[in-house]
Each structure stands twice: as C-alpha cells, then as structure tokens.
Amino acid sequence: MFIELIATVFAGIAAAGLLMLVNIALGRRLPRWLTPVAAGLGMIAATISNEYTWYGRTADALPEGMKVAVTVEEQSWIRPWTQAWPYTERFVAIDTGNAMTNDNLPGQVLTDLYFFGRWAPVNKAPMLFDCTAHRSALLIDGADFAQGGTVSDAQWQPLPEDDPILGIVCET
Structure with missing residues (x-):
C-alpha cells in the first residue's frame, strides 16, 4: 500500500512536470492553474490503473499449483x-499442488483455499470436499479423523454440481 502511495505521488509529479515542459514549449501561454490540475489528474489515473491491474499482478504472482477459482468484481x-x-x-485461489486424498475415501479431497482481497490480508482455510456427494466442509477449527480417514465432526454443506471450486478440486 505504501509503494502504491509513493507511485501515485510520483505520477502526479510526472504529470505536472510534463505539463510544465509543454507550457515552456508553447511560450508559457497556458494558465498557471493547469499544473496542479494535471498533477491531480495524473494521481487519479495512477490510482485507477492500480485498481484495475491489482488482480492480474496478484494472480500472476501465485506459485505453481495455485489456481484461481472465483473472482468477485466490484x-x-x-x-x-x-x-x-x-x-x-x-x-x-485453490492450492491444487498440496491437495491430499485418502485411498480409503477416493471421492474426498482435502486442500487449502486462499482468499485474496484488494486491501485485506490473505486468509487461508483448509477445506474438505466430497466430489461424489457434491459437498464441502470447512475445517478451520480443526477436525477429528477416525481410523479409516473419515472426518467425524465435519459440518457438510451441499454444493451445486457446477460449483467452480468443486470442479477444480475434483479434477486434481
């Protein structure tokens, strides 16, 4: 966030400096109030650019094995x-590289979901998916695994068959 603030300030300085050079080239015919207006417009443009490029920069920086499943537009x-x-x-984003399966329960996959937000810290949540029954269980508070690998205290939530997260997890 601090780096974006510095970049925005420098964009304003650059826009004001560019207008000053144009003014000198035109023989100082432009009004003086135009310089701070150019600086403000430069800072607004830099802020808008950062808003629109944040997702692309963040998604491109994800490590190998991470797949984006759902995006929320504002x-x-x-x-x-x-x-x-x-x-x-x-x-x-789903960590498909570290997804775990159990040979005793072939339709279930345990993986981590990562929740990214523009001005929020990244949150990680372990989640268990049942690909055959189209359901999921959030395991934030931990889970008790029985001898065969089943989760005894899972609170399963039904998912639609076309759920994008379920689709990515179950194809791994």
Whole structure:
C-alpha cells in the first residue's frame, strides 16, 4: 500500500512536470492553474490503473499449483467508471499442488483455499470436499479423523454440481 502511495505521488509529479515542459514549449501561454490540475489528474489515473491491474499482478504472482477459482468484481457509485468497467476486488485461489486424498475415501479431497482481497490480508482455510456427494466442509477449527480417514465432526454443506471450486478440486 505504501509503494502504491509513493507511485501515485510520483505520477502526479510526472504529470505536472510534463505539463510544465509543454507550457515552456508553447511560450508559457497556458494558465498557471493547469499544473496542479494535471498533477491531480495524473494521481487519479495512477490510482485507477492500480485498481484495475491489482488482480492480474496478484494472480500472476501465485506459485505453481495455485489456481484461481472465483473472482468477485466490484461496481461502485463512488467510482462511476466501474459501472461500465467493473474491476476485480477479491478472488479465491485453490492450492491444487498440496491437495491430499485418502485411498480409503477416493471421492474426498482435502486442500487449502486462499482468499485474496484488494486491501485485506490473505486468509487461508483448509477445506474438505466430497466430489461424489457434491459437498464441502470447512475445517478451520480443526477436525477429528477416525481410523479409516473419515472426518467425524465435519459440518457438510451441499454444493451445486457446477460449483467452480468443486470442479477444480475434483479434477486434481
């Protein structure tokens, strides 16, 4: 966040400096108030650019084995341009590289979900998926595994068959 603030300030300085050079080239015919306006517009442009490129930069930096499953786009009346072009504010990634299965329970997969947000810390949640019954159980508080590998205290939640997270987890 601090680096983005510095980049925004430098974008404003660059826009003001560019307008000053244009003004010198035009023989100082532009009004003086145009320089701070250019600086403000440069900072707004840099902020908008950071909003729209955050998801791409973050998703591209994910390690091998992480797959993006769900994205959430944001629209806000405070930012009127998002009504026409929404931006991705948060997304869920699945750690398919470390997914675990049990030979005794072939339809179940245990993996970690990572929840990314624009101005939020990354949250990790272990989740158990039952691919045959189309359901999932969040294991944040831990789980008690029985002798055969079944989870005894899981609170299963039904999932639709076309759930994107279930689809990615069950194809691994």
